[in-house]
Amino acid sequence: MRKLILTILGVLLIIASFFFAYKLIESKNKVKPVPQKVVKTVFVDTVKNSTIPIVIPANGNLTAKRRVELYAEVQGIFTPGSTLFKAGQTYRQGQTLIRIDASEYYASVQSAKSNLYNSIAAIMADLRLDFPEVFPKWQAYLNGFDLNKTTPKLPSMASEKENYFITGRGIVSNYYNVKNLEQRLSKYTISAPFDGILTEALVTEGSLIRSGQKLGEFIDPSVYEMEVAISKSFANLLKVGEKVELNNLDGTEAFTGIVSRVNGSIDATTQTITVFIEVKSELLKEGMYLEARLDAKQEENAIEINRNLLLDTNQIFVVRDGVLDVVDVKPVYFSDTKVVLKDVPNGAIILSRSVPGAYAGMLVKIFEDKPNKASN
Template sequence: MRKVIIVISGLVIIGLGVWINGMLANSKKEPEKKTQHKVNSVYVETAKNEAVPVTIGTSGSVLAKDRMEIFAEVTGVFESGSKAFKAGTSFPAGSTLIRINDDEFRASVVSQRAAFKNTITAILADIRFDYPNSFSMWNDYLNSIDIEKNLPSLPKAKTDQEAHYITGKNISSTYYSIKNLETRLSKYRITAPYSGVLVSAEVTPGTLVSPGQKLGEFIKPGVYELELNVNSTLKDLLVLGKEVNLTNIDKSKSWVGKVARINPQVNTSSQTVQIFVEVKAKDLNQGEFVEADIDAQDVVNAIEVPRSLLVNNESVYVVENNQLRLLPIKVVYSKENSVIIQGVEDGAKLLSKPFPGAFEGMNVTIIE
């Protein structure tokens, strides 16, 4: 019995302790939580619009301004000339670049000239009798004909009747037929239109060439053109005559050229326009790859900002009344790390450093 009383008393004491502890815990009041408003600090700069210079960077290969691809227009055996027809050979202006054997065709032309001379001889008696005032003119023309050379120009008839007589004797038609043959005969010999260098040779002496066959390429060194493709949105910034700074790949050489031509047509697939830069340099070579920096027109009423400040490439953040606001802008030109934009008013507080998690309406304080 005594043990039972002791156990019951212990349980009662434990229960009272638990009850008292609960009462004390419930009597404690939780401290009031104070609402905190987080304010973010941002860096800004005061916008000031001005004329921002634009330098367009691009690259390409230079080609001689005066160059020609040489094609055969007649059939024959290619013959060697006074100089070897090989790449790297220089030719002065007027010298023979290519000679194609013309023995057979030349003989045919000489025969036609001789026949024409005989025709003129045959009509002299009629001209002396019917057109005495023109006899000396036609006689002099006959004596001027050399069957080994191109025919001289036909005399001009003094009367309509004389002209009709000459036409009736097929003098005019025969003359122009021979002149056509002479033009074709000249195609057996191709001369250098200017002093230059042969940069490619596709045939060797003894080769039978055919019309339309490429024989080589001839250039005039010293004046080169660089064809560049520039984004069409920048077309209005390009001006004829603008200087262009050129450098080779390893930056060991530099040259200055000028914008010579601008093609207004936009490439439909790449949305670019072609510009052609002319540069005079003795140490440039056909096909050499160069990098170009084009000083285009300045963009007026614009500012340049880091590319990281753009939001969806169409707006930037400004601070108004200690809150962020998205301001729509126009991107005029993009560089590697920055952009030139328009649409920001002078005096606007423009974010100068990107702020992670920024959103329109965010409360901010400006760091001076």
Template sequence: MKSKYIYLILSPLIIIIAVFAVSALPEKEPEAPLEGKSDLAVKVEYAKLETLHNTIEVTGKLKAKDRYEIYAEVEGRLLSSAKKFREGNYYKKGQVILQIDKQERYMTLLADKSNFMTDLTAILPDLKEDFSESYPTWNQYLKEFDIHQPLKELPTPKTEKEKYFIAGNGIYSSYYTIKSSEEKLSKYTIYAPFNGVISKSNVEAGTAVRAGEELGEMVSLSSYELEVTAPLKDIEHFKKGSKVNLYSSELETEWSGTVIRIGSTLDANSQSVKVYIQTSGKDLKEGMFLTAKVNSTSFEDAIQIPRKLIFDENQVFIVENNKLKIQKIEVLESFRSEAIVKGVPANSAVLMTNIKNPYEGMKVQVMK
């Protein structure tokens, strides 16, 4: 009970002391307004009039210009080669890519050549007696005959009677049968048609292949073709033989290309035309995406500014004496986020800051 009375007496006393302490503190003087604090700081760019070009950009997928699909024209067992037939392996032109076992076919060919040699030997006596003028030629042909070498062309008959005699003894028939077998035997070995790499492999050594079976694919690394789709309104800037610049968003390298073909049909849905560009160079790979850049019309005494700074379709702000001023312009070309315009006085300070609710005469402070 006694403590309750003490609390009631001390509480008012504490409040009175606190009031005197606060009133004794020095009063804070109000801050003086900074000179020019109301002026908005803005960025400008000084107009440098020059000849500009609108750049048209189209993107496409890179493909090897030379492509060789490898098919088996004969059947047999695939032999192992010095360089395994695998994707990414490089072959020089003329180098053996694949070999199919041809031993049985080769032995049959040797037997046919041996029989042909026998047939030639059998007609020599008649040739010597009835066609004495041609006998030395045929005799020399037989002496040079080698069953391990491709057949040489037969001697030309000097008379119709000699031709009928040769044909009647089956010489021509045997000759062309052997030539056909020699041609077929060459199909058992597949050579690289150009310098390139294997882009697809479907077989392995030891497997049996059938005639007509796809074995793989080879592509050249020396030349590529880029297929792009150009809008109909820009197709006039793509001309056969014209040069274009190519770049990749993944690499910092640029390449040069040449327009080699322009499609003759229009895609009704996209209103675009296909354009084919040939290129070559280091770091190019089939399947990568490239962007082609083509310069269109030239614009003199123009500048390029962000489109967002243009208002009322043909006006921008410039800064004169730290005040905004409306400048009428002519928009020559618009693309993506930029625009090429004309009508800005040379060296004038073009406003580059996007201001909320700007107006002519508004005070601003140019940032240095």
């Protein structure tokens, strides 16, 4: 009985093994599903070459075109005036900015002028006797001499004898000594060289001012300049007098300036050239940060596309019969986001948006809802 049971179990095991092997063979022979080809939808433009303006972006801070740093050339006490010497104070041309007490020095100047007057008066008797022909002009000079006014210029010498006589009495040297003192006396008063505003005040009324000390800064707020650096490749394209569009960082205010100066040398370190843009507006302030767009040149038979559409090999993707292909192009100018290209065939259909993982030979489908015409 036991042998019968074992025999039946063995037969069942053999039959189960056959069935299991059959199932394994059958599963290997099943046809694997073929993956469907993915056709990506792309956005395109049709190329139409035209004239593309090359606009160079630049930025910088405004500085007053006319500015004066005020320094003291003499020493003394800063005396109060009719207008406080404070930052933001406006002055008219010729109006006194700073007046330094010069009472002591003024006395020495008057003493020197008096000595000059006395020296000339002392020779008048000799002039009447020895040089009667020149006596009238020297007499007129003395009559017009005023100690409270600037010393008038000495009469011109008509002959060598007169020159020797006057010079020998020390009158010429005294005259130039007086003029030197008067010139220095004028430095005790600093006047506004033009209509403007005080932007920095480093001293106050009553303080002791020393020679060589900086007193402040004075600017003309009607005209500003912005210094920008551009690539040396555009050095020959920018010309003085060209208009420049400017705007603030927010883009809420726009201004028009002109190229006032172009530096004649190139910075050896950065290989850039400095351009100065002049701009006028009541809304501008010194130190304001502006962005400029300089029209450098017009590039003919070119297109402008996004920089991310240009491959590292100077090629771009085109669509031909539903398949991506590449064409060689010639980049002529790069901006922050755009690139200007030449040698792109007219009528070519190019990508207007980048496609992740794109490659030559990739199947694509053109987005038809909004067909775009020509890249500028």
